[in-house]
Amino acid sequence: MKQNILATRLEQAASTYSDRVALTGEGVKLTYSEWLDRSRQIAKHLTEFGLIEHEPVMVKCSNHPLDFVAFLGVWLAGGVVAPVHRTTPDAVVSAMQAKADCQLCVDLLDEVEPLKALRVQGELASDASRRQNLEDGALIIFTSGSTGLPKAAVLSHAAFSGKLDQNQRLLSIQSDDVTMLVLNNTFSFGIWVSLLTLLAGGRLLTQAKFSPADFVESLAREGVSFLGVVPTMVRATFSALSEGELANAKANLQAVARLRSVVIGGEPLGKDLSQSLRAFIHPAALFDIYGLTETSTCDFVLQPRDFDTHEGTIGQPFPGIEYRVVSAADDEEGPGELQLRSPYLMSGYLGDEELSKAAFEDGWFRTGDLAVRHSDGYVSIVGRLKDVIVRGGNKVTPVEVERALTRCPGVAAALVTGTSDPVMGQRIQALLVPKAGGEIDALLVRAELTKILEKFKHPDACFVGTELPTGRTGKVDRGQLAKWLATQSVAPLPFWKA
Known part of the structure; x- marks a missing residue:
């Protein structure tokens, strides 16, 4: 069986940091060796269940440590992880399954049936484009489509592993780092934040439900050093807590002096929110990132040194990320669609060959975002084509x-x-x-x-x-x-x- 890159790398990390704590949360605590042992057991059960190499496995998730046991177990068995949140309505799950056609489902919080078949054992779709998309597949991330139906973006081991390396060069996560996961681990942002921590031998603290008060209290109590958030979470925190509560939380963070860096993305940050957040986390560094599921996220970054001079932009592209701004009016200075080209692009949308073709133009991925390119190399997003x-x-x-x-x-x-x-x-x-x-x-x-x-x-x-x-x-x-x-x-x- 072909060994998948992420499986190999995570297995090596688990062996290197065997006695260190890897995962905590929801009353569960796993060392790296315990995580690896449990993942190998899941891989064994999946193989015995007849999992076919490169076939999708639906993994039910809700920011629980055992979710990452399932992730690694599927990869060790040669499958492709298709994460779905446990609270997703049945009708939506059915639509996702219609796209991904997962062979099996893993839910390690289901004590009755943690592993079950979703289609007839041995049955295998013969579609050539499907097989091509799933070759070296690591993840199937479901994103919202313009029709309301989910799109199933396939990210390869090579693409996602390469993007992890890119992000590590920026953030330098270490074995003494503690990362708090408040982002959903069904989406690329939450997944790469988690895997980056585990590859470095750090501790991943999971939070199943976001609560502003618990969030700020946990930052200091747990000695969190690395964090990924979306602006909505920050707005909710600043709105829910009084000035006194925020001042107390900030003082606790500074007293503990552990928070080193925060990554934010997913939507525009805004000047006021940016200033308030940077003041709250000081002296920790804030990195504002731009990227899409289909590009393995993190294509542009506004670095801490650039906030004062380039507020409102998405910064500059990471090394190896090419971009162009394509305007129908051939106006080089006006807004146009931002298109990207890199080694980290998705393999395609599973079950949507025509949609996959439409997502690219001469090898460039069409983001659908309207952008303006500035003379100093910085880029601003000014809207969506469809908006x-x-x-x-x-x-x-x-x-x-x-x-x-x-x-x-x-x-x-x-x-x-x-x-x-x-x-x-x-x-x-x-x-x-x-x-x-x-x-x-x-x-x-x-x-x-x-x-x-x-x-x-x-x-x-x-x-x-x-x-x-x-x-x-x-x-x-x-x-x-x-x-x-x-x-x-x-x-x-x-x-x-x-």
Whole structure:
């Protein structure tokens, strides 16, 4: 049997750091040797169950230490890990299975049936493109499709292992590091943060459910030195805790003096949130990353030294990442689609040959993000191709409006979408979240917007809420806002006049 790169590397790490603690959380504590022994047992059971090499295995996950026993077990047995969260509705799981056609399912928290068949033993799909996509496959990550159906992105061992090496060169994780996993381990961001720690011999502390109070308390109590988060988690923390509680948490972090680096990504960070987070974690370093599931994440990084001079950009590409900005109007200085080329791209979307072809243009992956390339080599994301609002013939990118709104008095966060209008074509609608303990004054917001944003880009209506809607990845979800506006009878912010 061909030995998979990640299996080999993790097996070597487990042997090297055998007596050190590898995984803790949910009342479970595993040393590296215990993790490896259990993973080998799972691999043995999978082989006895008839697992075919390079075939997908659905792994039920919820940020539990045993999830990583299942990951390594599947890889040792030659399978491809398809992580699915334990809370995923049955209808969604069925749609995922329709794409991935997993042979088996592993759920190590299921005491009755931890291993079960999902299709007839020995039955094997004969589709040539499927076999090609799964060759050297390590992960199948399910991402949201524009039709609402999940896309199954296949990431190879070579691609994901190479991206881990890239990230290690940036972050230098060591065997004395403690990483707290609050990101879902069903998605690439959470997975690479976890594997990077385990390859280095560090301790991975898992948290099954994100709670702002528990989050900040655990950072100091556990001596966390490395952390990955999305901006939604940071906003939730700063909104849920009082100024006194945050000041106390910050003092505890500084007293422990363990936190070394924080990686954030998944959505735009925003100037105010960036400044607040950097002040909270000081002197730890903040790395703002940009990447996609299909590229094994982490293609650009805004480094700590660049925040003051290049705020609002995604930084510069990692070594080995090529990019181009493609504009339909051939405008080299204007916005265009950001396209990427690297050794770390996905093998394709499983079960979607046409979609896989459409994702690439002459070998370049089409991100779907609208970007602007600056003369100094830095890049800014200004929106999504599919999110562009056309209001009265004028094209408006929601991200630009959101950034302007978060610069206004009292606004902690903003999300913008377009809704159909018989006169203007589309109207600009915004959901605003006030800063903790404050209120939003429409007149003050409009006065500030007038200074920083063209009039035709101003929202036609603003609504106020306690939080931004999010999808299953934890990132803000513009589509959920559009649905909310279409189905709920809510009053806009008073005294707002577009």
